[in-house]
Amino acid sequence: xxxxxxxxxxEQWICDSCGQIIEKPEDGWFExxxxxxxxxxxxxxxxxxLASPLGEGGCYSPDVKGDMHLSEVLGPDGLTYLLSFxxxxxxxxxxxxxxxxPDHIREWTDAVRRLHTPHFEEGRFVIxxxxxxxxxxxxxxxxxxQKSLTRYIDEYNT
Ligand SMILES: [Zn+2]
Numbered sequence: 001x002x003x004x005x006x007x008x009x010x011e012q013w014i015c016d017s018c019g020q021i022i023e024k025p026e027d028g029w030f031e032x033x034x035x036x037x038x039x040x041x042x043x044x045x046x047x048x049x050l051a052s053p054l055g056e057g058g059c060y061s062p063d064v065k066g067d068m069h070l071s072e073v074l075g076p077d078g079l080t081y082l083l084s085f086x087x088x089x090x091x092x093x094x095x096x097x098x099x100x101x102p103d104h105i106r107e108w109t110d111a112v113r114r115l116h117t118p119h120f121e122e123g124r125f126v127i128x129x130x131x132x133x134x135x136x137x138x139x140x141x142x143x144x145x146q147k148s149l150t151r152y153i154d155e156y157n158t
Contacts, residue, residue: 002157002158003125003126003129003156003157004122004125004126004157005021006122006153006157007021007121007122009118009119009121009122010074010115010116010118010121011024011025012024012121013028013045013070013114013121014045014121014125015045015046015047015059016044016045016046017044017046017047017052017054017058017059017060017061018046018047018052018053018054018058018059020047020053022045022046022047022051022070023051025070025071025074026048026051026069026070026071027047027048027051027070028045028046028047028048028051028069028070028071029045029046029047029048029049029059029060029067029068029069029070030043030044030045030067030068030069030070030072030073031043031044031045031046031060031061031064031066031067032064032065032066032067033061033063033064033065033066034065034066035101038065038099039099039100039101039104040085040099040100040101040104040107040108041101041103041104041107042104042107043107043108043110043111044061044064045070045111045114045115046059046060046061047059048069048070070115073115074115074116078115078116079112079115079116082108082111082112082115082116084099085098085099085100085108086098086100086108110124113144117144117149118146118149119146119149119150119153120144120149122149122153122157123143123148123149123150123152123153123157125157126152126153126156126157127143127149127152129152129156130143130148130152130155130156131143133156135152135155
């Protein structure tokens, strides 16, 4: 039995609230969390109110500071939106204006990988198993490449 259910890449996710599958993008909801200075500090992928196994709105976080349909952070325009948290771009001024708290870049990176790197959402649950088994070649990007993620899923999520 697999450690986590097998997922369709970039179409299905594991809900951060209930731990069950979000079956399709329309069933997903993206939550944003900010600190007192309005800087982003965390992100969650959860079930949309109507698709929650816990009942209407059951997977929503009470302390959320912004939210939207998951489809709004998917695809090319979704990536464009997420990148704007780091930098709006040179056309908006010479210096980057980030909305992300500098201590929470990892949370942003993790969210972007989950939403835009095929096989990461399933593979992330077994990367540490592969690394514990010494199944890495030392290259820092290795666990996140398509070749590695698909192989790790095949070998460790069984
Ligand atoms: Zn859920």
